Structures are given as structure tokens and as C-alpha cells.
Amino acid sequence: xxxxxxxxxxxxxxxxxxxxxxxxxxxxxxxxxxxxxxxxxxxxxxxxxxxxxxxxxxxxxxxxxxxxxxxxxxxxxxxxxxxxxxxxxxxxxxxxxxxxxxxxxxxxxxxxxxxxxxxxxxxxxxxxxxxxxxxxxxx
Amino acid sequence: xxxxxxxxxxxxxxxxxxxxxxxxxxxxxxxxxxxxxxxxxxxxxxxxxxxxxxxxxxxxxxxxxxxxxxxxxxxxxxxxxxxxxxxxxxxxxxxxxxxxxxxxxxxxxxxxxxxxxxxxxxxxxxxxxxxxxxxxxxx
Amino acid sequence: xxxxxxxxxxxxxxxxxxxxxxxxxxxxxxxxxxxxxxxxxxxxxxxxxxxxxxxxxxxxxxxxxxxxxxxxxxxxxxxxxxxxxxxxxxxxxxxxxxxxxxxxxxxxxxxxxxxxxxxxxxxxxxxxxxxxxxxxxxx
Amino acid sequence: xxxxxxxxxxxxxxxxxxxxxxxxxxxxxxxxxxxxxxxxxxxxxxxxxxxxxxxxxxxxxxxxxxxxxxxxxxxxxxxxxxxxxxxxxxxxxxxxxxxxxxxxxxxxxxxxxxxxxxxxxxxxxxxxxxxxxxxxxxx
Numbered sequence: 001x002x003x004x005x006x007x008x009x010x011x012x013x014x015x016x017x018x019x020x021x022x023x024x025x026x027x028x029x030x031x032x033x034x035x036x037x038x039x040x041x042x043x044x045x046x047x048x049x050x051x052x053x054x055x056x057x058x059x060x061x062x063x064x065x066x067x068x069x070x071x072x073x074x075x076x077x078x079x080x081x082x083x084x085x086x087x088x089x090x091x092x093x094x095x096x097x098x099x100x101x102x103x104x105x106x107x108x109x110x111x112x113x114x115x116x117x118x119x120x121x122x123x124x125x126x127x128x129x130x131x132x133x134x135x136x137x138x139x
Numbered sequence: 140x141x142x143x144x145x146x147x148x149x150x151x152x153x154x155x156x157x158x159x160x161x162x163x164x165x166x167x168x169x170x171x172x173x174x175x176x177x178x179x180x181x182x183x184x185x186x187x188x189x190x191x192x193x194x195x196x197x198x199x200x201x202x203x204x205x206x207x208x209x210x211x212x213x214x215x216x217x218x219x220x221x222x223x224x225x226x227x228x229x230x231x232x233x234x235x236x237x238x239x240x241x242x243x244x245x246x247x248x249x250x251x252x253x254x255x256x257x258x259x260x261x262x263x264x265x266x267x268x269x270x271x272x273x274x275x276x277x278x
Numbered sequence: 279x280x281x282x283x284x285x286x287x288x289x290x291x292x293x294x295x296x297x298x299x300x301x302x303x304x305x306x307x308x309x310x311x312x313x314x315x316x317x318x319x320x321x322x323x324x325x326x327x328x329x330x331x332x333x334x335x336x337x338x339x340x341x342x343x344x345x346x347x348x349x350x351x352x353x354x355x356x357x358x359x360x361x362x363x364x365x366x367x368x369x370x371x372x373x374x375x376x377x378x379x380x381x382x383x384x385x386x387x388x389x390x391x392x393x394x395x396x397x398x399x400x401x402x403x404x405x406x407x408x409x410x411x412x413x414x415x416x417x
Numbered sequence: 418x419x420x421x422x423x424x425x426x427x428x429x430x431x432x433x434x435x436x437x438x439x440x441x442x443x444x445x446x447x448x449x450x451x452x453x454x455x456x457x458x459x460x461x462x463x464x465x466x467x468x469x470x471x472x473x474x475x476x477x478x479x480x481x482x483x484x485x486x487x488x489x490x491x492x493x494x495x496x497x498x499x500x501x502x503x504x505x506x507x508x509x510x511x512x513x514x515x516x517x518x519x520x521x522x523x524x525x526x527x528x529x530x531x532x533x534x535x536x537x538x539x540x541x542x543x544x545x546x547x548x549x550x551x552x553x554x555x556x
Contacts, residue, residue: 011452012462013445016290017297017348023196023247024166024291028430031163035428035488045429046488057162060201067195070295071452071463108162150313151323151433152306152441156487158434167291174289174349184290185349209434210313210324301474301525302448305441334484335440340477386440 002134003079004037010072020067027060030093030108033078037091041130053124055110058088062106072097083128083135087112087120141273142218143176149211159206166199169232169247172217176230180269192263194249197227201245211236222267222274226251226259280412281357282315288350298345305338308371308386311356315369319408331402333388336366340384350375361406361413365390365398419551420496421454427489437484444477447510447525450495454508458547470541472527475505479523489514500545500552504529504537 008029016022038045045055068074075096084090088111095104114121123131147168155161177184184194207213214235223229227250234243253260262270286307294300316323323333346352353374362368366389373382392399401409425446433439455462462472485491492513501507505528512521531538540548 009449009452011445011448012294012296013300013302013448015295017293017295018193018195018290019295020195022166022291023199024163024170027161027163027166028428031428031430032426035426044488054157056157056159056203056206058203060162060199060203062199064195064197064199071461148310148313150306150309151435152309152439154434155429156432156434156436157429161430163430167289170289170291171287174287183349210322296471296473298473300444301477302441302444305439305444309441332435334435334437334481336481338440338477338479338481342473342475342477345473 001079001081002037002041002131003077004040005075005077006033006036008032008074008076010068010070010074012070015070018067020069021072023064026062026095026104026106029074029076029095030078030091030106033076033093034091034108036076037078037080038127041127043126043130048124048127051124051126052115053121054113054115055089056113057108057110059109060106062104064104066097066101066103068095068097068103074103080131080134083123083131084109087122089123140218140220141176141180141270142216143179144214144216145172145175147171147213147215149207149209149213151209154209157206159208162201162203165201165234165243165245168213168215168234169217169230169245172215172232173230173247175215176217176219177266180266182265182269187263187266190263190265191254192260193252193254194228195252196247196249198248199245201243203243205236205240205242207234207236207242213242219270219273222262222270223248226261228262279357279359280315280319280409281355282318283353283355284311284314285351285353286310288346288348288352290348293348296345298347301340301342304340304373304382304384307352307354307373308338308356308369308384311354311371312369312386314354315356315358316405319405321404321408326402326405329402329404330393331399332391332393333367334391335386335388337387338384340382342382344375344379344381346373346375346381352381358409358412361401361409362387365400367401418496418498419454419458419548420494421457422492422494423450423453425449425491425493427485427487427491429487432487435484437486440479440481443479443512443521443523446491446493446512447495447508447523450493450510451508451525454495454497455544458544460543460547465541465544468541468543469532470538471530471532472506473530474525474527476526477523479521481521483514483518483520485512485514485520491520497548497551500540500548501526504539506540
């Protein structure tokens with residue numbers, strides 16, 4: 001498996017009148033986690049897109065265990081647990097607060113879509129090559 | 140079961156550079172669906188909150204089937220499929236475009252939390268009374 | 279001058295822990311006001327964009343007079359007070375609550391940008407023709 | 418004057434279908450700038466709020482000079498140019514891209530509001546004491 005952690009601080013504008021990070025704003029945290037996890041492999045999502053590959057989200061499953069609050073410094077731990085078959089990739093994301101309490105976990109599944117072919121495609125080889133080394137031991 | 144439909148038009152600011160409604164912005168659509176479904180029962184979420192009941196989201200499961208695009212007039216169909224046991228309620232939400240194509244479906248589970256008791260509680264009787272008639276035939 | 283009013287209800291996710299509509303979320307309200315004001319003229323911003331004209335915002339000036347709160351039904355009154363010279367258009371926007379109290383006023387200035395010419399251009403004639411009748415009496 | 422700089426990377430979900438950071442999302446960047454500028458003084462906005470002082474925004478004036486794009490690493494430079502009289506504070510904010518091009522400038526004015534007195538109040542002495550040293554030379 002491949003994992004990478006980054007941090008992000010909860011903004012006032014991301015809370016709601018309950019005083020918690022609004023459930024609908026977690027998608028931005030998951031996205032940031034994915035962006036930085038991919039960047040850490042040596043390629044950016046922006047570069048993939050420049051190659052004509054976009055990655056729309058097709059499924060999201062999130063569990064909200066404890067509230068995140070304003071100004072909390074959240075650790076976003078993003079993992080690729082397995083290389084999906086076909087033309088999809090799944091990211092497992094865990095959010096922790098400064099006391100290292102697990103606040104939220106989610107799985108987000110995205111497809112690889114070729115903007116020229118206008119169809120889903122397999123994971124680009126450039127990304128496979130970056131990820132494969134983390135999964136060799138799993139065989 | 141209880142269902143209610145409302146509409147909402149996709150704003151430019153809700154799209155992303157893919158030209159689609161960003162996956163992280165659907166939470167606002169689901170929320171709007173819940174707000175209006177509850178209001179249609181004759182009570183508002185705002186009134187529940189004034190009674191000391193808040194309803195944090197504890198789980199979200201969303202499937203993105205087709206993209207929603209800028210200026211699409213989305214029909215948000217929100218249903219309570221069953222009365223959950225305990226202190227939770229689940230909303231099933233379907234989003235349709237103007238061609239009546241299903242774009243997205245989701246299930247959002249919320250808990251009832253009493254801000255004075257600082258604990259989860261059963262569904263408030265005022266809400267049970269409003270919802271129960273829709274489930275009598277299910278028995 | 280040309281004016282048009284539409285309504286929008288404040289979502290929970292748009293409030294912050296102060297219990298007010300977050301100052302950074304008003305941009306969506308102004309955008310909705312502009313969208314509907316233009317649509318009411320018989321053309322949509324989406325159609326303008328399909329003709330190759332995009333309208334980036336170049337300046338925003340907003341005054342927050344009274345807070346908007348969760349579930350408030352906001353009336354968004356959008357006006358074009360004058361036809362700007364050159365390649366810009368300004369929208370004056372006022373937000374009112376259900377007690378008809380003025381909550382917020384803003385002026386947003388946008389430019390017309392031709393995506394093929396990659397340059398700013400004059401207001402498209404299709405939009406001039408729709409707006410001009412409202413300003414004839416001003417002469 | 419007092420200045421502090423921090424950085425933030427543009428998320429996909431913050432762009433719009435023009436491919437630019439949506440004008441309505443800049444408020445979050447300005448807020449982050451203010452949060453970190455205050456924190457760098459040795460007190461956080463969260464702590465001020467815990468003392469019963471909230472700071473609603475009363476005016477925003479923003480100029481959008483160049484677009485910010487997905488994945489741009491934005492430098493947010495936040496300055497307090499002068500100590501306002503009365504019960505307000507203004508932050509001047511400049512956003513730069515990685516080529517050090519100025520993308521956006523804004524002035525945001527906030528009031529100090531005491532949640533117990535339910536009234537605007539002067540700048541809390543704890544904040545005055547932190548800021549004053551930066552303005553002594555201005556006299």
C-alpha cells in the first residue's frame with residue numbers, strides 16, 4: 001500500500017453554526033489529500049490532466065466519527081490500499097486532529113477518463129509506474 | 140416511505156474546471172433536499188434546533204453516475220425509506236437533470252443530539268408524529 | 279436601469295460558527311442574482327459562454343450591514359444601474375431578509391472576454407439589445 | 418505597519434469551469450491570511466473568540482487582476498496598514514502566484530463585537546498590545 005500525510009487547518013468559513021467543520025466541506029480535504037499523495041509520487045494531478053486524463057469521482061463513502069472544529073490542524077492521511085482492476089482508483093483517507101484522534105474516514109473512487117477518446121481508460125502508465133513499487137510486496 | 144422533491148440550479152461557482160458540479164459540493168444539495176423535505180412535513184430543521192436538537196451527519200454514501208453541469212436545473216428527490224431504530228435518521232437522495240436522467244444518488248445518516256443533555260437521543264416526538272403516517276402502511 | 283429579484287434560502291453549510299452566512303459565501307448569492315437577471319432578459323449566461331464570451335469578475339465591493347442567518351429566505355435584487363463604457367458591466371446587488379431589511383449591498387464588475395480572440399471585447403450585441411430598452415429613458 | 422505571509426494551494430474544487438479560482442472563493446484565502454497574521458502575533462482568533470470577542474466582516478473590497486489557477490501555490494500577504502479608530506480593524510491582502518505576479522488585492526474590514534455586551538467594542542487590549550509595536554515608528 002501507499003500512504004502520504006499532509007495537514008490543513010480548518011477555516012472559519014468551513015464551519016457551520018453547529019461549530020463543526022460542515023460535512024459537505026470534507027470533500028476539499030479528501031481532494032487535498034489525494035493531490036499531495038499523487039504529487040509525492042513525483043507527478044501531479046495537474047500534469048495528468050495536461051496529458052488529457054481527467055479523474056471524476058464516481059463514489060464517495062464517508063464516516064464522520066468526531067467533529068473537526070475551527071482552527072484544528074487536521075492531518076490528512078491518504079492511502080491507496082490496492083491497485084483496482086480496470087480504469088478506477090480508490091483513495092482511503094483518514095483525518096486526525098492534533099490529539100491524534102481519528103475524526104473521519106472515507107473512501108473515494110475515481111475513474112480515469114481520456115478527454116480526447118471521450119472514454120474511460122486504464123490507469124496511465126506513468127502513474128502505474130510510480131505506484132507499482134508500493135504494491136510489489138503484496139504479491 | 141416519505142418523499143419530497145425540490146429544485147436547485149447549478150451555479151458557476153459550484154462547478155470545477157472539468158465543467159462539472161464538483162463532487163464536494165453535492166453535500167449542499169443533499170442538505171437542501173433534507174431541509175425542504177422536513178419543512179414540507181410542517182416543521183423546519185431550524186425549529187428542531189431551537190428545541191435543542193442538532194443533527195450532525197455521521198455517514199454519507201454517494202454515487203456519481205452522470206455529471207451535473209452549470210445552469211442545470213436539478214431536481215432533488217429526498218426520501219425517508221424507513222424509520223431507523225434508535226437515534227438516527229437516514230435520507231435517500233436522488234438528483235435528476237431536466238431530461239429526468241438520474242445523476243447522483245446518496246444516503247446520508249444523521250443522529251439526533253440533545254445540546255442540553257449533550258448526548259444522542261431518540262427522534263423527537265414532534266418529528267415522529269409527522270413522519271409516522273407515511274410508514275403505517277409498511278407494517 | 280434594469281432590475282430583477284430572485285430568492286434563495288440560506289443553507290446550514292453556508293453559515294459559520296458565528297451562526298451567520300459566512301462573508302465569503304455571498305459571492306454565490308451575487309452570482310445567482312446575476313444569472314437570473316440575465317436569464318430574465320431572454321438570454322442566459324450559459325448561452326453567452328457558448329458563443330465564446332466569458333465574464334470574469336474584476337472587482338467586488340461588498341457591505342455587510344446585518345447578518346443573514348440559517349434558513350432565512352433572502353431576496354436578491356440585482357440591478358444594472360448604467361451601461362458601462364468599454365468592455366465591462368457592473369451589477370449592483372441588494373440582499374433583503376423576510377422582514378425586508380437590507381442585509382448586504384454589493385457592486386460586482388465583470389469584463390467581457392472573447393475566448394477565441396483571447397482578449398476583452400465590447401458587450402455582445404445580443405446583450406446590448408436586451409439591456410438597451412431599459413436605459414433609453416435615461417438619456 | 419504589520420505584515421505576514423502564508424501560502425495555500427488552489428484546490429480543484431475551488432476552480433470553476435473557466436479554469437480559474439472562483440471569485441467567491443477568495444474570501445477563504447483572505448480569512449486564512451488574517452488567521453495566520455494574527456496567530457503570528459502570539460494570539461489566535463480562536464482565543465479572541467473564547468474571550469467573547471467575535472469579528473464579523475463589515476466590508477470587503479477586492480480587485481481581481483490575474484486569474485489564480487488550479488494547483489497554483491498562492492502566497493497570501495496580509496497587512497494591517499494602520500490601527501483604525503474605534504472598533505474596527507482593516508486587513509489589506511495581496512495574493513501572489515509562484516512567479517511573484519500580483520493576482521489579487523483586497524481590503525477587508527471587521528468589527529470587534531462583544532458577545533456578552535451584545536455590542537461593538539474597542540480592539541481588545543491583548544490585540545492592541547501585540548500590534549502597537551509595529552506602529553510606533555509611524556507616529
